[in-house]
Amino acid sequence: MNIEYQLEIKNLKEQIKFLAAIQGITMLKLKEEVNHKYGKSDSIRNLGNKLRNNTFRVSELAEIADILGYDIILRKKSAQNNLNGANSFFQA
DSSP, rough: OOOOOEEEEEGHHHHHHHHHHHHHHOHHHHHHHHHHHHOOOOHHHHHHHHHHHHHHOHHHHHHHHHHTTOOOOOOOOOSSSTTTTOOTTTOO
16 A cells, blocks of 8 residues: 655654654664665764754655655645645644
């Protein structure tokens, strides 16, 4: 079964932490795995700052998604501004 999540810029940090928790991965372990797989040496503090300030690159989001086992798919918005079949985070 494919599960989709619609990411929201205003809650991106919490959303990534949630997806990592589903996989049983801490943010520290996530960053270590990104560093190992992609030959980087960024610190967990650097990742935390980028998430808090929403200043990371799309390539960094793609690396995180890869480690967590997700693909990034761009889909034209529907008239309702919602992805069909996608779970949207933190909506009232």
